[in-house]
Amino acid sequence: xxxxxxxxxxxxxxxxxxATLNLASGRTLAGFELITETYGHLNAQRSNAVLICxxxxxxxxxxxxxxxxxxxxxxxxxxxxxGKAVDTNRFFVVSLNNIGxxxxxxxxxxxxxxxxxxxGPEFPQVSVADWVMTQAMLADRLGIDSWAAVIGGSLGxxxxxxxxxxxxxxxxxxxxxxxxxxxxxxxxxxxEIARQAILSDPDWLAGHYQxxxxxxxxxxxxxxxxxxxxxxxxxxxxxxxxxxxxxGPSNTINPGEMxxxxxxxxxxxxxxxxxxxxxxxxxxxxxxxxxxxxxxxxNDSLSEAMAVTSSRMLVIAFSSDWRFSPARSRELxxxxxxxxxxxxxxxxxxxxxxxxxxxxxPHYTGLFSAWMQRVVI
Amino acid sequence: xxxxxxxxxxxxxxxxxxATLNLASGRTLAGFELITETYGHLNAQRSNAVLICxxxxxxxxxxxxxxxxxxxxxxxxxxxxxGKAVDTNRFFVVSLNNIGxxxxxxxxxxxxxxxxxxxGPEFPQVSVADWVMTQAMLADRLGIDSWAAVIGGSLGxxxxxxxxxxxxxxxxxxxxxxxxxxxxxxxxxxxEIARQAILSDPDWLAGHYQxxxxxxxxxxxxxxxxxxxxxxxxxxxxxxxxxxxxxGPSNTINPGEMxxxxxxxxxxxxxxxxxxxxxxxxxxxxxxxxxxxxxxxxNDSLSEAMAVTSSRMLVIAFSSDWRFSPARSRELxxxxxxxxxxxxxxxxxxxxxxxxxxxxxPHYTGLFSAWMQRVVI
Numbered sequence: 069x070x071x072x073x074x075x076x077x078x079x080x081x082x083x084x085x086x087a088t089l090n091l092a093s094g095r096t097l098a099g100f101e102l103i104t105e106t107y108g109h110l111n112a113q114r115s116n117a118v119l120i121c122x123x124x125x126x127x128x129x130x131x132x133x134x135x136x137x138x139x140x141x142x143x144x145x146x147x148x149x150x151g152k153a154v155d156t157n158r159f160f161v162v163s164l165n166n167i168g169x170x171x172x173x174x175x176x177x178x179x180x181x182x183x184x185x186x187x188g189p190e191f192p193q194v195s196v197a198d199w200v201m202t203q204a205m206l207a208d209r210l211g212i213d214s215w216a217a218v219i220g221g222s223l224g225x226x227x228x229x230x231x232x233x234x235x236x237x238x239x240x241x242x243x244x245x246x247x248x249x250x251x252x253x254x255x256x257x258x259x260e261i262a263r264q265a266i267l268s269d270p271d272w273l274a275g276h277y278q279x280x281x282x283x284x285x286x287x288x289x290x291x292x293x294x295x296x297x298x299x300x301x302x303x304x305x306x307x308x309x310x311x312x313x314x315x316g317p318s319n320t321i322n323p324g325e326m327x328x329x330x331x332x333x334x335x336x337x338x339x340x341x342x343x344x345x346x347x348x349x350x351x352x353x354x355x356x357x358x359x360x361x362x363x364x365x366x367n368d369s370l371s372e373a374m375a376v377t378s379s380r381m382l383v384i385a386f387s388s389d390w391r392f393s394p395a396r397s398r399e400l401x402x403x404x405x406x407x408x409x410x411x412x413x414x415x416x417x418x419x420x421x422x423x424x425x426x427x428x429x430p431h432y433t434g435l436f437s438a439w440m441q442r443v444v445i
Numbered sequence: 446x447x448x449x450x451x452x453x454x455x456x457x458x459x460x461x462x463x464a465t466l467n468l469a470s471g472r473t474l475a476g477f478e479l480i481t482e483t484y485g486h487l488n489a490q491r492s493n494a495v496l497i498c499x500x501x502x503x504x505x506x507x508x509x510x511x512x513x514x515x516x517x518x519x520x521x522x523x524x525x526x527x528g529k530a531v532d533t534n535r536f537f538v539v540s541l542n543n544i545g546x547x548x549x550x551x552x553x554x555x556x557x558x559x560x561x562x563x564x565g566p567e568f569p570q571v572s573v574a575d576w577v578m579t580q581a582m583l584a585d586r587l588g589i590d591s592w593a594a595v596i597g598g599s600l601g602x603x604x605x606x607x608x609x610x611x612x613x614x615x616x617x618x619x620x621x622x623x624x625x626x627x628x629x630x631x632x633x634x635x636x637e638i639a640r641q642a643i644l645s646d647p648d649w650l651a652g653h654y655q656x657x658x659x660x661x662x663x664x665x666x667x668x669x670x671x672x673x674x675x676x677x678x679x680x681x682x683x684x685x686x687x688x689x690x691x692x693g694p695s696n697t698i699n700p701g702e703m704x705x706x707x708x709x710x711x712x713x714x715x716x717x718x719x720x721x722x723x724x725x726x727x728x729x730x731x732x733x734x735x736x737x738x739x740x741x742x743x744n745d746s747l748s749e750a751m752a753v754t755s756s757r758m759l760v761i762a763f764s765s766d767w768r769f770s771p772a773r774s775r776e777l778x779x780x781x782x783x784x785x786x787x788x789x790x791x792x793x794x795x796x797x798x799x800x801x802x803x804x805x806x807p808h809y810t811g812l813f814s815a816w817m818q819r820v821v822i
Contacts, residue, residue: 250688251688252679252682252683253679253682253683253685253686253687253688253705253706253707254674254677254679254682254683254707256688256705256707256708257670257674257682257707257708257711258674260670260705260707260708260711260712261667261670261671261674261711264666264667264670264712264715265642265667268646268663268664268666268667269645270647286645287645289641289645290638290641290642290645290667293634293637293638293641294638294671297631297634297635297638300631302629302630302631302767305629305630305631305634306629306630306631308630309630310630311627311628311630311633311738327735328630328633328637328735329630330630330631330633330634330637331633331634331637334634334637334638335637335641338641358704358705361688390679390767393679
């Protein structure tokens with residue numbers, strides 16, 4: 069039994085890797101663990117595997133539920149399941165929590181095997197390249213020589229692009245949603261404010277909060293408020309919240325008092341996030357975002373980078389996404405066209421901002437589904 | 446002696462008002478003080494007075510220096526002085542620190558006369574209406590029946606609009622730069638994040654930090670970083686900072702380490718601000734911004750509000766200002782036109798974002814100057 073339209077009940081799997089991992093930063097991990105989920109069945113030719121790469125706050129739980137009573141399905145259940153864009157009747161879908169994450173894979177909140185203490189701030193900085201390398205090791209273990217598709221939105225889209233550029237013979241189709249070839253100064257600045265919010269929280273304790281049974285919840289909450297706000301569009305926020313107030317007439321104005329609906333909403337989002345996410349992971353993930361630059365190894369030429377890809381490419385941007393604007397996606401598309409590569413591009417008209425890739429916008433869903441149906445397995 | 450192009454050396458003046466002030470919030474102040482500056486000379490007819498209204502972080506020191514050795518002139522010296530847009534050879538210019546401010550006028554960091562302790566968080570919430578009322582009391586004292594012009598940018602522009610709507614017979618010309626009839630949900634959300642940054646700082650001490658000789662510098666710094674970032678444009682930031690790094694190669698990535706120039710810049714701005722500004726004032730000022738709505742007393746009809754004005758109006762917006770976008774200025778202009786009022790509007794092409802009104806953008810300066818030259822005195 070399962071919820072209608074969802075994959076069967078899901079059980080996460082832990083994959084333990086004992087090989088030493090040489091990270092892009094120059095540091096090493098003496099082995100690591102990945103927590104993963106799969107949906108659908110790998111075919112006999114092992115040709116129908118699809119990799120889902122998660123974004124900043126995502127994890128391995130992309131679709132389905134662990135228990136029928138779970139109130140919510142995985143974070144991308146709208147697009148991963150039987151008959152959905154990433155159709156689990158056709159595809160064997162692999163999803164994982166990246167290293168440095170906080171949902172089970174090796175990361176700041178797991179134990180450092182050398183000290184048997186939580187890694188905390190001593191977990192090494194990771195990069196998109198490191199994530200893709202570990203994803204390739206996971207593919208090896210699962211017997212997947214080449215992915216039918218690698219798919220991701222936002223920071224996940226950057227991983228998909230890195231796959232296409234650095235492992236061209238292992239990716240037959242690549243989907244980059246609401247992504248960018250690298251961050252702008254403004255993007256970096258928003259990430260930096262989020263980091264400073266965490267670093268300024270006295271409960272951060274130089275990153276050793278877990279050891280001290282503390283949590284920099286205020287900083288993490290602020291970081292999330294900043295992030296979440298930038299994932300919405302101004303028009304979308306006006307439509308949703310306007311200037312509606314929550315309690316009291318609008319002239320009862322004392323500092324800190326909850327007045328506008330949008331304030332209440334953001335505080336709630338921040339607070340929820342601060343109970344489920346790890347502050348050190350937030351620092352690592354935003355740094356990985358900042359440092360990603362798909363053209364860095366190609367003389368800063370995006371078309372030189374795209375020239376080495378051999379995947380069929382789908383790039384989708386969202387009109388009101390001002391964090392990773394359509395202009396950034398068009399840079400990718402222009403570089404792919406300049407390199408003579410097969411690319412489809414769509415700019416979806418929506419007020420949903422950057423978060424639109426997580427939602428069921430009709431044109432987006434239709435286009436994404438149709439494109440995925442043409443993925444040869 | 447003075448710096449070339451600047452007003453003569455300036456001396457701030459303290460104006461003490463003993464009348465009880467009934468604030469829009471319903472609370473009262475048993476008297477208050479305003480710190481003011483004036484530039485130029487009031488003519489015999491008292492017809493050449495111009496009022497400058499400051500924005501969130503501004504104060505009374507709009508032009509000139511206190512001492513020849515001051516490293517910087519007032520915050521709007523580019524536009525206030527002999528031969529400048531606000532020409533002190535023609536106009537008698539009045540500038541003040543609004544109540545609730547932190548630069549000398551009655552506010553959270555001044556003494557509550559009843560307790561002889563700093564007001565701190567007990568200073569009443571103030572509004573744009575309160576500020577304009579106190580500015581009108583200042584005009585009375587100075588013998589100014591009607592202003593040749595009331596001028597402001599951002600939150601200052603809102604004060605200028607309030608003057609034009611609520612004191613139409615006392616304003617002959619009104620200039621609203623980078624302003625808006627009211628904030629959007631997104632604007633309120635940015636203000637709320639700034640407030641939460643302050644309120645989350647353990648040194649905020651429920652607002653009584655001054656009494657305890659503390660300062661919520663981390664929160665205030667974060668608040669400023671958020672604000673400052675939103676006053677710049679994405680393109681402007683890309684041109685200015687790009688992805689330039691400050692120290693170490695970009696792969697030496699440890700959390701909190703300074704890497705990108707834009708991070709270093711924002712941290713510096715935040716830190717500087719936290720040493721000069723008062724956190725309780727920041728809370729009050731952002732709340733005043735959030736609650737401003739020029740149409741609120743006019744059945745939420747902007748054109749009904751504009752219909753009661755009798756000033757010649759100048760509205761200027763800046764193309765890359767996404768905090769108070771040109772669309773918000775056009776709402777004002779459309780309402781003024783609908784009401785049959787004389788309005789000039791310009792949208793200045795610039796990458797400087799919201800802060801452009803503080804800068805010397807050639808088209809802006811030229812247009813503003815030409816319009817001010819046609820102000821009849």
